[in-house]
Amino acid sequence: MDYVVLNVPCRDEQESEILTAELADFPFESFETEAGLLKAYIPGERLADCKAEVDAMLGSRGLEGRYVAIETQNWNALWERNFPPVEVEGRLLIRAPFHAPAPRGVAEVVIMPRMSFGTGHHATTWLMASATLDLGVAGRCGLDMGCGTGVLAILALLCGAGRMTAIDIDDWAVENSRENAAANGVGERVEALLGDAQLLAGRHFDFILANINRNILLADMPAYAATLSAGGDLVLSGFLAEDVPALTARGEELGLSLVGRRERDGWQLLHLRRDRA
Structure with missing residues (x-):
């Protein structure tokens, strides 16, 4: 498959x-930074469908990107070069198979990203992983919405969750979630599905992990609330501080009360809970 790299200088x-x-809301499948330059990789055949929107988004931020066609690369080698292990509060190590195992007493999730978003390096994934460790998921069934590599679904299962459903709109992410779940010994307890919130109709979960973005979260929160068990937990990230009031207000409209809030590098996490009544 031929790829195009979008190069964007960042301040x-x-x-x-x-x-x-x-x-990440577009069909870009990998990201790396190099000397103040963000490089975003996308299959050449998928660029035409979103290029105008991407350029408009960049323009609204006063940025301009340069598209360069690239030859087929060894993507695993690219990830190996740009994917150091991620440590979460001394309690969890997110690593690739080529990294050293976690020290004794430290949980680990082993993933090979293969172009999917969600390696733990981004602040929102780190926040979600930390919150999952504290959520108390043992024996509960959950949903990883916008699963990327499946790291959060896998982590929840390693923390004792009974079953996990992992959903993403990207077929690369769905396949990668299946591969990573199997590699971590939890493949039989993960249902990885290609699609969006429309797949939630008729399903029920004890907790939901959704690391996406403000607009999608606001649009899909009614579906989350409808599928969440009474007293169930909804953990959200993928947005900034200015987005918190809109999300908490939306939650209140849907019977979801604010339990907690976390922040990392400007990114926010909200923990909401569905009322029992």
Whole structure:
């Protein structure tokens, strides 16, 4: 498959992270930063369908990108070069198969990203992983919405969750979630599905992990609330501080009360809970 790389100069690391999150809503499959330049990789055949929207988004931020066609690469080698292990509060190590195992007493999730978003390096994935460790998921059934690599679904299962459903709109992500779940010994307890919130009709979950973006979260929160058990937990990330009031207000309208809030590098996490009544 032929790829195109979009090169965007970024003023600082925070701008690079924000832009990565924005571009992840399009069919970009891998990201790396190099000397103030964000590189976003996309299959050439999928660029035409979104290029105008991507350019408009960049323009609204006062940025301009340059598209360069690239030859087929060894993508695993690319990830190996740009994917150091991620440590979460001394409690969890997210690593690739080529990294050293976690120290004794530290949980680990082993993933090979293969172009999917969600390696733990982005602040929102780190926040979600930390919250999952604290959520108390043992014996409960959950949903990883916008699963990427499946890292959160896998982590929940390793923390004792009974079953997990992992949903993403990207077929690469769905396949990668299946591969990673199997590699971590939890493949039989993960149902990985290609699609969006329309797949939730008629399903029920004890907790939902959704690391996407503000607009999709606001649009899909009614579906989350409808499928969430009474007293169930909804953990959201993928947005900034200015988005919190709109999301908490939407939650209140749907009978979801704010339990907690976390922040990392400007990115936010909200923990909501469905009322029992």
